[in-house]
Amino acid sequence: MAVARHGKLVHCAGFGLADRETKTPARCDTAYDVMSITKQFTAAAIMKLQMMGKLHTTDRLEVHLGPVPADKRLVTVRHLLTHTSRLRDLGDDYAPVSRDTMVQRALASPLRSRPGAEFHYSNVGYSLLAAIVERVSGSSYERFLAEHLFAPAGMTSTGYVLPRWAPGQVAIEYDKHGNRRGPPTRASLGGRWPLLRDSVGNLGEDWAYRPPRHQTGRGKPRLSRYRWKMVGWRG
Numbered sequence: 001m002a003v004a005r006h007g008k009l010v011h012c013a014g015f016g017l018a019d020r021e022t023k024t025p026a027r028c029d030t031a032y033d034v035m036s037i038t039k040q041f042t043a044a045a046i047m048k049l050q051m052m053g054k055l056h057t058t059d060r061l062e063v064h065l066g067p068v069p070a071d072k073r074l075v076t077v078r079h080l081l082t083h084t085s086r087l088r089d090l091g092d093d094y095a096p097v098s099r100d101t102m103v104q105r106a107l108a109s110p111l112r113s114r115p116g117a118e119f120h121y122s123n124v125g126y127s128l129l130a131a132i133v134e135r136v137s138g139s140s141y142e143r144f145l146a147e148h149l150f151a152p153a154g155m156t157s158t159g160y161v162l163p164r165w166a167p168g169q170v171a172i173e174y175d176k177h178g179n180r181r182g183p184p185t186r187a188s189l190g191g192r193w194p195l196l197r198d199s200v201g202n203l204g205e206d207w208a209y210r211p212p213r214h215q216t217g218r219g220k221p222r223l224s225r226y227r228w229k230m231v232g233w234r235g
Contacts, residue, residue, distance in 0.1 A: 140234070
């Protein structure tokens with residue numbers, strides 16, 4: 001649990017166990033996978049690339065992912081962002097899959113209905129967005145976020161493998177039946193590729209901060225431009 005006041009972390013504590021088998025207690029600096037909160041950062045990365053003139057949300061998938069099946073030709077980046085692509089999700093979240101295989105399977109699966117017809121929460125849509133980030137930027141997904149979103153916002157402990165997590169700092173995942181899944185690896189993210197993690201202390205100190213209106217432009221660099229747009233996306 002983290003409590004921040006006026007941009008300062010005033011209380012931080014962990015409860016329970018980060019690893020049941022080793023009895024490792026959860027601490028303030030225990031890092032947890034932030035799961036679908038990652039989608040907000042993915043959306044922000046796409047908007048950043050649009051600001052850089054490298055893509056447009058009105059672009060069709062084939063512009064960035066190459067030839068697509070006929071039923072996917074009308075799907076746009078915006079459809080992926082707004083969960084209206086009508087793409088079907090792919091199997092178990094924990095099934096190992098590479099980026100290129102994920103893209104191939106996503107494009108090969110039949111649509112639920114025509115693109116834009118209806119909202120349907122989509123994990124695979126955001127995995128495709130992450131693939132687009134990599135192809136358009138020429139950088140890895142995590143590296144792009146680290147350099148263009150996290151660093152300008154002072155978020156130095158948000159990421160997946162780039163932060164130097166200490167041994168035992170990353171909490172172990174368990175499924176709904178209590179079975180140990182272990183700390184996710186890039187190869188085991190399955191339909192949730194990509195994924196980010198953060199520590200409780202960093203969540204409280206960095207994510208909770210928003211400069212008062214009368215201090216806009218002062219303090220931490222342009223946080224409202226990045227963080228609060230990201231949080232505004234429904235992921």
